[in-house]
Amino acid sequence: MLSVAPLLTDLYQLTMAHVYFENGMNDTAVFELAVRRLPPGRRFLVAAGLEQAIDYLEQLCFSAADLEFLGAMGTFPRTFLDHLADLRFTGSVHAMPEGTPFFANEPVLRVTAPIAEAQLVESRLLNIIHFQTLIASKAVRCVLAADGRHLVDFGMRRAHEADAALYAARAAYLAGFDGTATVEAGRRFGMALFGTMAHSFIEAHDREEEAFRHFVTSRPESATLLIDTYDTRRAAHRVVALARELESRGLPPAIRSVRIDSGDLAAEARAVRDILDLGGFRQIQILLSGGLDEYSIEKLVRAGVPVDAFGVGTSLDVSDDAPTLDMAYKLQEYAGRPRRKLSSGKVSLPGPKQVFRECDSYGKSAGDQITLDGEQAGGRPLLCEVMRAGRRIAERPQLEQIRGYCARELKALPQVLRDLSEVHEPLPYSVEISRKLTELVARMDAAGD
Amino acid sequence: MLSVAPLLTDLYQLTMAHVYFENGMNDTAVFELAVRRLPPGRRFLVAAGLEQAIDYLEQLCFSAADLEFLGAMGTFPRTFLDHLADLRFTGSVHAMPEGTPFFANEPVLRVTAPIAEAQLVESRLLNIIHFQTLIASKAVRCVLAADGRHLVDFGMRRAHEADAALYAARAAYLAGFDGTATVEAGRRFGMALFGTMAHSFIEAHDREEEAFRHFVTSRPESATLLIDTYDTRRAAHRVVALARELESRGLPPAIRSVRIDSGDLAAEARAVRDILDLGGFRQIQILLSGGLDEYSIEKLVRAGVPVDAFGVGTSLDVSDDAPTLDMAYKLQEYAGRPRRKLSSGKVSLPGPKQVFRECDSYGKSAGDQITLDGEQAGGRPLLCEVMRAGRRIAERPQLEQIRGYCARELKALPQVLRDLSEVHEPLPYSVEISRKLTELVARMDAAGD
Numbered sequence: 019m020l021s022v023a024p025l026l027t028d029l030y031q032l033t034m035a036h037v038y039f040e041n042g043m044n045d046t047a048v049f050e051l052a053v054r055r056l057p058p059g060r061r062f063l064v065a066a067g068l069e070q071a072i073d074y075l076e077q078l079c080f081s082a083a084d085l086e087f088l089g090a091m092g093t094f095p096r097t098f099l100d101h102l103a104d105l106r107f108t109g110s111v112h113a114m115p116e117g118t119p120f121f122a123n124e125p126v127l128r129v130t131a132p133i134a135e136a137q138l139v140e141s142r143l144l145n146i147i148h149f150q151t152l153i154a155s156k157a158v159r160c161v162l163a164a165d166g167r168h169l170v171d172f173g174m175r176r177a178h179e180a181d182a183a184l185y186a187a188r189a190a191y192l193a194g195f196d197g198t199a200t201v202e203a204g205r206r207f208g209m210a211l212f213g214t215m216a217h218s219f220i221e222a223h224d225r226e227e228e229a230f231r232h233f234v235t236s237r238p239e240s241a242t243l244l245i246d247t248y249d250t251r252r253a254a255h256r257v258v259a260l261a262r263e264l265e266s267r268g269l270p271p272a273i274r275s276v277r278i279d280s281g282d283l284a285a286e287a288r289a290v291r292d293i294l295d296l297g298g299f300r301q302i303q304i305l306l307s308g309g310l311d312e313y314s315i316e317k318l319v320r321a322g323v324p325v326d327a328f329g330v331g332t333s334l335d336v337s338d339d340a341p342t343l344d345m346a347y348k349l350q351e352y353a354g355r356p357r358r359k360l361s362s363g364k365v366s367l368p369g370p371k372q373v374f375r376e377c378d379s380y381g382k383s384a385g386d387q388i389t390l391d392g393e394q395a396g397g398r399p400l401l402c403e404v405m406r407a408g409r410r411i412a413e414r415p416q417l418e419q420i421r422g423y424c425a426r427e428l429k430a431l432p433q434v435l436r437d438l439s440e441v442h443e444p445l446p447y448s449v450e451i452s453r454k455l456t457e458l459v460a461r462m463d464a465a466g467d
Numbered sequence: 468m469l470s471v472a473p474l475l476t477d478l479y480q481l482t483m484a485h486v487y488f489e490n491g492m493n494d495t496a497v498f499e500l501a502v503r504r505l506p507p508g509r510r511f512l513v514a515a516g517l518e519q520a521i522d523y524l525e526q527l528c529f530s531a532a533d534l535e536f537l538g539a540m541g542t543f544p545r546t547f548l549d550h551l552a553d554l555r556f557t558g559s560v561h562a563m564p565e566g567t568p569f570f571a572n573e574p575v576l577r578v579t580a581p582i583a584e585a586q587l588v589e590s591r592l593l594n595i596i597h598f599q600t601l602i603a604s605k606a607v608r609c610v611l612a613a614d615g616r617h618l619v620d621f622g623m624r625r626a627h628e629a630d631a632a633l634y635a636a637r638a639a640y641l642a643g644f645d646g647t648a649t650v651e652a653g654r655r656f657g658m659a660l661f662g663t664m665a666h667s668f669i670e671a672h673d674r675e676e677e678a679f680r681h682f683v684t685s686r687p688e689s690a691t692l693l694i695d696t697y698d699t700r701r702a703a704h705r706v707v708a709l710a711r712e713l714e715s716r717g718l719p720p721a722i723r724s725v726r727i728d729s730g731d732l733a734a735e736a737r738a739v740r741d742i743l744d745l746g747g748f749r750q751i752q753i754l755l756s757g758g759l760d761e762y763s764i765e766k767l768v769r770a771g772v773p774v775d776a777f778g779v780g781t782s783l784d785v786s787d788d789a790p791t792l793d794m795a796y797k798l799q800e801y802a803g804r805p806r807r808k809l810s811s812g813k814v815s816l817p818g819p820k821q822v823f824r825e826c827d828s829y830g831k832s833a834g835d836q837i838t839l840d841g842e843q844a845g846g847r848p849l850l851c852e853v854m855r856a857g858r859r860i861a862e863r864p865q866l867e868q869i870r871g872y873c874a875r876e877l878k879a880l881p882q883v884l885r886d887l888s889e890v891h892e893p894l895p896y897s898v899e900i901s902r903k904l905t906e907l908v909a910r911m912d913a914a915g916d
Contacts, residue, residue, distance in 0.1 A: 025650040026629055028621070029662030032650065033686060037668070040685035047671065087654050093688050133671055140665070141649075144624035145632060152627075172477070175593035176791045178601075178627035178635075180475055183594060185628050200590075201474040201481065205536050213478030216589070218798035219486070221806040222496065222582055236489035237482060239542050248809050332791050341790035342625045342781050349667035357670040360697050 024080050025087065027141040032088065035134040036098050045353035047133035048370045049140070050125035051147060052348070057340030061435045061445060062119040064158050064424065065126045066189045067150030069116065071143055072410050075107045078139065107135050111405035114373070116415075117154075117192055117424030118400055119431055121449045124373045124388055126151070128401060133352060140347045148345045149182065153189035156312075156337040158428065160330055161194035162436050163316035168327035170212045171198035172307060173335025186335040192420045194428070199329070207417055212329075214242040214277050214305070221247060227256045234260065240274035242305060245290070250278055254290040258297030275303035275326065283308070284323045291324035305329060311338070312438055356458060367451065369458055373400040383430050389452035473529050474536065476590040481537065484583040485547050494802035496582035497819045498589070499574035500596060501797070506789030510884045510894060511568040513607050513873065514575045515638045516599030518565065520592055521859050524556045527588065556584050560854035563822070565864075566603075566641055566873030567849055568880055570898045573822045573837060575600070577850060582801060589796045597794045598631065602638035605761075605786040607877065609779055610643035611885050612765035617776035619661045620647035621756060622784025635784040641869045643877070648778070656866055661778075663691040663726045663754070670696060676705045683709065689723035691754060694739070699727055703739040707746030724752035724775065732757065733772045740773035754778060760787070761887055805907060816900065818907055822849040832879045838901035 038044065053063060080088075080102045088094050088102070109131020120126055127147060129136045160169055171190045177183035187203030197210030204211035215233060223229035226248060234241045245253035254276065261273050276294070278286050283306050294302050306318065307329030315328055332338060348366050349357045356368035369390050376397035378384040387395045405411060428436070434446045451459075487493065502512060529537075529551045537543050537551070558580020569575055576596065578585045609618055620639045626632035636644075636652035646659030653660035664682060672678035675697060683690045694702035703725065710722050725743070727735050732755050743751050755767065756778030764777055781787060797815050798806045805817035818839050825846035827833040836844050854860060877885075883895045900908075 023629075023651055025654060026623075026632070027650055028623055028648040029650050029653075029660045030648065030664055033662045033682075034664055034668045037664075037681050037685040038671075041681045043671065043681075047667075049667070088650075091660070093686060137665070137667060141624050142629075145626060145628060148625055149628045174475075174477055175590050175796075176597055176794070177594060178785065178790075179594060179598045179630035180472075180591075181628035181630045183475070199477040199479065201476055201478050201537075202472055204478075205474060211478045211540070213482045215479055215483055215486075216586070217808045218496075218498070218586060218806075219483045221798050221808060222487075222492065222801045232486050232490045232492075233482075236486040237542060336627065336785070336790040338790055341627075341785040341787055345625070347624075349670050352671040357667075359666045359670060 024078055025084050026145075027138065031138045031141055032094070035102075035138050036094055038134045038137075039098050039101055044132050044134070046130060047136045047349060048351040049129045049136050049347050050350050050371060051127040051143065051345065052123055052125045053120075054122060054344045054346060056122050057343065059339065059438075059440045060155060061437070061441055061447075062121055062155075062431065063151055063343065064154040064193055065114045065118045065120055065147075065151055066116050066154035066192060067147040067185070068113050068127070068404065069414065070146045070150070070185070071113075071127070072111070072405060074142055074146060075111065075139060075405060076408065076410060078105075078107045080105065105135065105138075106408055107131065107139065108408040109135055109405070110403060110407065112401040112403050114400045115402065115423060116420045117427060119383075119427055119435075120373070120400070121386060121445070121447070123367065124386065124449065125371050125401065128350075128370060128391075130370070144345060144347050148343055150185050150189040151345070152337045152341070152343050153186045153334065154193040154424075155343075156334055156340070157190035157193035157195055158424075159312035159438055160315055160328070160334065161428070163312040163319060163438060164328055165319050167319065167325060169195045170327065170329050171195055171200065171203075171334060172329040172331035174200040176332045177335035183335065188417070190334060192417060192424055194421065194425060196327075209417065215244045217244065217247045217279075220244060226253055227260065230256060230260050234264065234272040238270055238272040241272050242275045242277050243273060244279065245276045246278050246280050246286070250281060250286045251289050251293060254293040255297075257302070258293060258299060261299050261302065262297070271301070273299075273302055275305050277305040277307060277329070279308040284318055284321055287318075287323050287325055303327065307331070309333070316438055356462065358462065367455060367459065368462060369455065371455065374398065375400055377430070381430060382432050383447075384432075385448040385450065387450045387452055388455060390454045390458065393452055393454050395452060473527055474533050475594075476587065480587045480590055481543070484551075484587050485543055487583045487586075488547050488550055493581050493583065495579060496585045496798060497800040498578045498585050498796050499799050499820060500576040500592065500794065501572055501574045503571060503793045503795060505571050506792065508788065508887075508889045509604060510886070510890055510896075511570055511604075511880065512600055512792065513603040513642055514563045514567045514569055514596075514600055515565050515603035515641055516596040516634070517562050517576070517853065518863065519599070519634070520576070520595045521560070521854060523591055523595060524560065524588060524854060525857065525859060527554075527556045529554065554584065554587075555857055556580065556588060557857040558584055558854070559852060559856065561850040561852050563849045564851065564872060565869045566876060568832075568876055568884075569822070569849070570835060570894070570896070572816065573835065573898065574820050574850065577819060577840075579819070593794060593796050597792055599634050599638040600794070601786045601790070601792050602635045602783065603642040603873075604792075605783055605789070606639035606642035606644055607873075608761035608887055609764055609777070609783065610877070612761040612768060612887060613777055614768050616768065616774060618644045619776065619778050620644055620649065620783060621778040621780035623649040625781045626784035632784065637866070639783060641866060641873055643870065643874060645776075658866065664693045666693065666696045666728075669693060675702055676709065679705060679709050683713065683721040687719055687721040690721050691724045691726050692722060693726045693728065695727050695729050695735070699730060699735045700738050700742060703742040704746075706751070707742060707748060710746070710748050710751065720750070722748075722751055724754050726754040726756060726778070728757040732763075733767055733770055736767075736772050736774055752776065756780070758782070765887055805911065807911065816904060816908065817911060818904065820904065823847065824849055826879070830879060831881050832896075833881075834897040834899065836899045836901055837904060839903045839907065842901055842903050844901060
């Protein structure tokens with residue numbers, strides 16, 4: 019499977035491993051993965067992708083074909099390739115559980131392993147965790163905006179190729195979406211699937227009512243009819259007429275909802291709601307889609323537009339307003355000594371770290387503290403050991419459990435973090451650096467290290 | 468392989484196929500894939516992803532496990548599942564060759580097939596072609612900006628999961644990049660691989676010169692040394708000292724280049740160039756990286772900064788300033804009748820179409836015309852038949868050939884299209900709608916169709 023392909027890495031990971039091997043550098047390294055700055059408009063991020071990261075680490079192993087390819091490059095000697103043939107990930111991993119809200123500079127994952135192993139896995143670990151964290155962090159904003167209405171991922175077509183479509187569906191689901199339209203994601207991750215119809219389906223029929231009739235006749239289990247191909251309100255009347263006809267013929271109420279995908283969604287939804295209600299079909303729901311994001315969802319909800327569900331596509335699956343996070347995997351310690359980079363503009367906190375989160379008396383998250391690992395602090399530690407000696411140490415959580423945990427964590431966030439608008443003042447949630455960590459930085463500064 | 472997974476689709480493609488099946492709707496449909504609007508700042512796009520799209524269509528086939536999953540959903544009857552078991556793509560495809568520059572509303576691909584087949588493939592076709600087109604269109608801007616300097620894809624870690632990293636490398640290469648750091652992409656697509664070292668490599672050593680020495684000793688075939696971990700200029704002096712030492716010991720000149728990844732790249736590159744030149748190492752090249760995009764590359768090149776190569780990561784692999792294209796796959800004709808949608812804001816040109824491109828007497832592209840298929844026009848037709856009766860009809864082009872074609876097409880573009888800055892006036896390149904197509908639209912408008 020591609021997901022564990024060991025050559026899915028940057029070439030320099032292999033050249034560095036080679037040099038470490040040749041020079042007998044095999045001491046323990048600690049790397050941490052963190053986001054240096056939150057994207058504009060984000061008040062927090064949501065950790066995701068850990069399960070796939072653990073799978074990758076557990077299964078890491080170079081095949082004969084992989085080694086043959088590397089050998090043919092002509093720069094890796096046989097001795098090193100033989101060493102790679104036996105290489106497995108033997109380290110330990112501490113990480114925030116998937117679904118945990120987190121902030122800038124907080125490590126979400128820490129790898130402790132012989133340096134070549136810990137280094138080799140950098141590219142793919144980032145590739146996995148960056149993407150799902152990006153999407154979960156976007157999805158959670160839609161969830162907050164939708165305020166209890168249903169949300170479905172419609173984004174496969176403009177997701178960045180196949181894996182992105184699948185893992186965007188997963189990340190959105192754990193962040194609180196109700197399901198996806200992507201069939202393979204439903205199969206793979208066991209989440210609910212939703213499907214409606216395309217405009218082309220309506221257009222392929224000579225008359226819109228014929229298209230509706232074909233659909234409800236062939237699929238009498240809860241159809242969603244797309245009503246904006248020609249004239250939305252006229253189509254809503256057709257839906258009422260068809261629903262009445264089914265009723266009068268004693269057939270099951272096949273029409274569960276209507277979808278509006280273009281135009282002034284607020285005005286159309288209100289008009290359609292009236293038409294359906296006056297027609298006696300209050301139970302037929304309204305699904306809105308078409309270029310929606312958290313801001314347009316919030317606006318529709320706040321305006322009291324009658325809407326039961328949202329389909330969110332492009333903006334979700336690529337996190338369009340912030341398509342990347344400034345996430346990096348940094349060496350924190352090697353051979354027992356803290357390490358850091360001094361290049362201008364990219365200073366990091368050295369040493370293996372932990373994050374503690376305190377709650378107030380109402381159970382709301384009240385502030386975080388980034389400490390050195392092993393340092394005592396108030397609140398609960400967010401990084402938990404998930405792998406030891408290269409093996410997963412806890413049972414694999416169900417996606418539903420992760421989703422439930424994320425929902426509880428979300429509820430525990432103070433209201434100011436749950437708002438969507440951009441924060442211009444400093445974030446009104448404190449993330450402090452512990453005394454010992456501050457002292458370590460000062461010591462390293464003084465030593466010019 | 469996932470790339471041909473038939474369930475990698477939106478559920479509604481299957482529900483529509485079911486309804487078509489139940490109602491005996493099996494006439495020929497024509498769908499076209501086009502971009503409705505160019506993203507801000509883009510003057511043209513570059514078609515890419517066709518090879519993978521053809522692979523997908525040729526291999527489309529539901530496995531027993533796929534059908535079992537669909538059956539378990541409880542809404543697809545056995546008769547339809549049996550029909551799916553036999554379903555293959557039997558249609559024809561016309562498409563612009565990969566590497567072709569194109570404009571808004573120009574179809575880049577046309578599918579002609581029984582409607583259920585043509586509809587079923589929508590989600591994955593878009594997913595494949597949208598992504599590679601997006602990246603090729605971004606990459607080509609870096610290529611124009613770099614003005615002949617080398618370009619390497621460094622973006623795997625922040626690409627949107629695994630496939631995106633691989634296909635971004637492919638799309639960037641066909642648009643003119645020189646290679647990638649992603650090993651699996653190099654293996655799969657046969658492109659050059661480049662690797663340097665990470666800051667962690669330097670930091671894991673107690674002294675920077677020791678890190679440099681280890682690297683050139685273990686890998687004497689053209690090392691690239693990263694020199695910005697602590698103090699870039701001091702590191703450049705260390706590089707000179709090491710290169711002198713290798714020379715004096717009669718060893719091969721292992722240091723091919725230095726990489727600067729942070730700080731004021733222009734100032735640092737100039738200072739480093741001076742240090743290397745004064746040290747007698749004019750042949751040691753300078754590679755710049757660190758948050759680069761086409762704009763920063765252009766600025767560095769125009770300012771005459773001494774730079775031989777650029778590593779471009781995040782901005783390339785997610786096309787950060789425009790992470791999606793407004794690309795859609797629309798029904799143009801069914802059962803011999805042109806079709807289109809009338810929903811507000813999304814009017815499209817009906818009927819199967821072709822695009823003709825005219826050249827001026829200097830061989831420069833002078834303007835396009837969108838015509839009805841079969842209509843005569845000046846210039847060369849851009850859409851070529853690539854599949855017939857479900858089979859690829861031409862030999863699979865080598866990626867190098869595609870890259871060469873793209874480079875020639877790029878050269879043929881008028882200068883005004885090759886500039887990077889945003890266009891505020893209408894695009895100074897004409898894309899006309901043919902007389903017959905205009906007449907068809909008028910006829911359909913008049914008929915209220």
